[in-house]
Amino acid sequence: MKTYKSYLHIFLAAGLLSFAACKTEINTPKPSRGTADFSRYIAVGNSLTAGYADGGLYREGQMNSYPSIIAAQMQKVGGGAFTQPLFTPEQANGSGYLRLAGFNADGTPKTEQVKTNLAVRGQLAVPGFGNVILYTKYTGDINNYGVPAIKLQQITYAPYGNLNGYFERLLPGDSPTNTTTYLDFVTAKPFTFFTDWLGNNDALLYATSGGAGDVLTDKAVFTQLYNLSINKLTVNGQKGAVATIPDVTSVPYFNTVTVGAILAGVQKANPAAKALYVNALVSGTTYVPRIATANDLIVLTFPTSMIGQLVNTPAGPLPYGLTPYTPIDNQYVLDQNEVALTQDYVSSYNATIKSVAASKGLAVFDAFTFLNDIKAHGLTVDGVNLSSAYISGGIFSLDGVHLTPRGYAIVANEFIKAINKQYNASIPQANVSSYNGVKFP
Structure with a gap:
């Protein structure tokens, strides 16, 4: 008379054999040049x-x-x-x-x-x-x-x-x-x-x-x-x-130095600053100053220390990048x-x-x-x-x-x-x- 333990051994052995029979084989393709010639x-x-x-x-x-x-x-x-x-x-x-x-x-x-x-x-x-x-x-x-x-x-x-x-x-x-x-x-x-x-x-x-x-x-x-x-x-x-x-x-x-990050830095020192200004393309070769948005891309090499420095203008000295009279130069912005x-x-x-x-x-x-x-x-x-x-x-x-x-x-x-x-x-x-x-x- 078979004991419970005997049946358990038979069950486990059958299961292991079944698992072995069904195991997945991974076939790595043999290296081949196919129809191409890589000799030079x-x-x-x-x-x-x-x-x-x-x-x-x-x-x-x-x-x-x-x-x-x-x-x-x-x-x-x-x-x-x-x-x-x-x-x-x-x-x-x-x-x-x-x-x-x-x-x-x-x-x-x-x-x-x-x-x-x-x-x-x-x-x-x-x-x-x-x-x-x-x-x-x-x-x-x-x-x-x-x-x-x-x-x-x-x-x-x-x-x-x-x-x-x-x-x-x-x-x-x-x-x-x-x-x-x-x-x-x-x-x-x-x-x-x-x-x-x-x-x-x-x-x-x-x-x-x-x-x-x-x-x-x-x-x-x-x-x-x-x-x-x-x-x-x-x-x-x-x-x-x-x-x-x-x-x-x-x-x-184009995605590391952002308009938002620059403005946030400015506002830490000057909470009254509301926006950055860029000289943006309108059409053809016509550019007009406007408020910068997140869709304007500032280049990685832009020297952010320039922001806020006074620039001489016909209206007097004004902070760079913070007024429509002193927009960030074209070379630093892909608008x-x-x-x-x-x-x-x-x-x-x-x-x-x-x-x-x-x-x-x-x-x-x-x-x-x-x-x-x-x-x-x-x-x-x-x-x-x-x-x-x-x-x-x-x-x-x-x-x-x-x-x-x-x-x-x-x-x-x-x-x-x-x-x-x-x-x-x-x-x-x-x-x-x-x-x-x-x-x-």
């Missing part, structure tokens, strides 16, 4: 592609660029060597950059400029343009063609190699003798695969100048040049991945109408990018949607909560526009996801947690 991968783009961070281009940032991270993962599916135009260890600080020095008593960050071990070889005055900083020449093979500050608008402009020191350092000639266009330069050697993230600066430089120091690239010109560039990059059947333009007004550069104008152009640029990519069968990383989603909801990677917040968010570097190594690793993985989907590949993703955010002192 090149990266086309601007500062984001170059690994620019913290307001400068320097060796550590270059080594953590998203193309270098992508290339390392591509090598696991047969990808070739990936060479970057790195600054030397002796000149590792390149152009110089910002580092976090600490925090003020009110919690605001203190940054300082790194000025040692630079790769600056001189400065050239270009008539009608201004001074161009020249960097130590790089010689050797190149796979990462990222050039800080370049616009799509400038990729066929022959003299551009004399006006941008980051591009000039890659060319054999010295400024002002260069005549090679950027598009010709990046396509001079055979390649099998490319990523392209050009176009950001066609909107960003207008925005970061407060709409006062640059212009948005004409939509028709953008479409014409984007078609031209993609046609040339795919002329021999090369495959690739492109990215859309982010909403440049959503980055910390509501300028925000709308910028977003309209970015939307047009992205429609072009998606249309051209679809016509060529290219992979698309929708950076616009992805980065806006992070701003709205944050992002959790490997159990770490990230966001678009300045410094604490972990994604954006100290300049409030470019990314940290961790941010670049996240972008690299988004490119990889798009490539895998489009070309039936299974490139492994990078380990984001092995890359740092902003470095604390």
